[in-house]
Amino acid sequence: MSSGSDRQTAKHYRTQTGVIREIPSAVAVQMRRLERTDREDTTRDVPFAERLRQIPRETGRFLAIVAGGAPAGHWVEVGTSGGYSALWLGMACLQRGAQLTTIENDAAKLARANETVRAAELTSCVEVRAGDAREVVGSIRPISLIFIDCISEAYCEVLDAALPNMPPGAILLADNATSHSDELEDFVRRLADDDEIDWVVVPVGKGVFYGRKRFA
Numbered sequence: 001m002s003s004g005s006d007r008q009t010a011k012h013y014r015t016q017t018g019v020i021r022e023i024p025s026a027v028a029v030q031m032r033r034l035e036r037t038d039r040e041d042t043t044r045d046v047p048f049a050e051r052l053r054q055i056p057r058e059t060g061r062f063l064a065i066v067a068g069g070a071p072a073g074h075w076v077e078v079g080t081s082g083g084y085s086a087l088w089l090g091m092a093c094l095q096r097g098a099q100l101t102t103i104e105n106d107a108a109k110l111a112r113a114n115e116t117v118r119a120a121e122l123t124s125c126v127e128v129r130a131g132d133a134r135e136v137v138g139s140i141r142p143i144s145l146i147f148i149d150c151i152s153e154a155y156c157e158v159l160d161a162a163l164p165n166m167p168p169g170a171i172l173l174a175d176n177a178t179s180h181s182d183e184l185e186d187f188v189r190r191l192a193d194d195d196e197i198d199w200v201v202v203p204v205g206k207g208v209f210y211g212r213k214r215f216a
C-alpha cells in the first residue's frame, strides 16, 4: 500500500512531467532518490568511476515517451549505472507490457541497479544483466528498442552487435550526442554511412541520437 508521502511524490512527478501522467509511487520514490544522489555526486568529491552520471530527467521523459511507441520486441539498455534511466524505460515497460534488459559491467553499479529495480517494484519487467554489452547484446533478439549510454568507445560495436537483431521499425536511442560529440565522431560516421537507419540528433538533455531501422 502507498504511504501519504509516496502519493505526494507520485503527484509531484505528475505535475513536474506533464505528459507522463502515471508514474507509480514506488518508481517515483526511486527516481527522486537517484536524482538526489546524482546531484550530491558532483558536489561531494566522489571519484568519477563511482558517480552515477545519469541522464537528466527530461531525457528520461523523452525515453519513456519514445519507448511507449516502440514495435513489439525486447528492449535493451547499455549502461545501467544505478538504474535511473532503467526506471523511465521500466515505467514504459509496465504501460506496454514490454521487457527490458539493462546491461552493466561494473559490479558496484550492478548491485545499486538491482536494489533500485527491486525497490521500484519493476523486477517483473526489468532484468539487470552483468557483462560487457559488446558481448551480451548479440544474444538478445528481436530488439525493438535499444538505448546506448556507456563508454563512447563501445557505441559502434554495440550498434554492430544489435543491428542484425533489430527488425524494421526498431528504435535506436543513444545519449551524449552533443555533450560528447568529439568522442562520438566514429559513431556519427558509422550512422552516416549506414543505409539501414534513419536518424536525427534531438536537442534534449545531453543530446540524443534518435533513429529507426528502415522498413525496406
Ligand SMILES: C[S@@+](CC[C@H](N)C(=O)[O-])C[C@H]1O[C@@H](n2cnc3c(N)ncnc32)[C@H](O)[C@@H]1O
Pocket (backbone or CB within 6 Å): 052, 053, 054, 055, 078, 079, 080, 081, 082, 083, 084, 085, 086, 103, 104, 105, 106, 109, 131, 132, 133, 134, 149, 150, 151, 154
Ligand atoms: C553514463 S553511465 C549510465 C547512466 C544510466 N544510463 C542512467 O542514466 O542512469 C555509463 C555506465 O555504463 C557502464 N558501462 C561502460 N561501458 C560498458 C560496457 N561496455 N558494457 C556495459 N556497461 C558499460 C559504466 O559502468 C556506467 O555505469
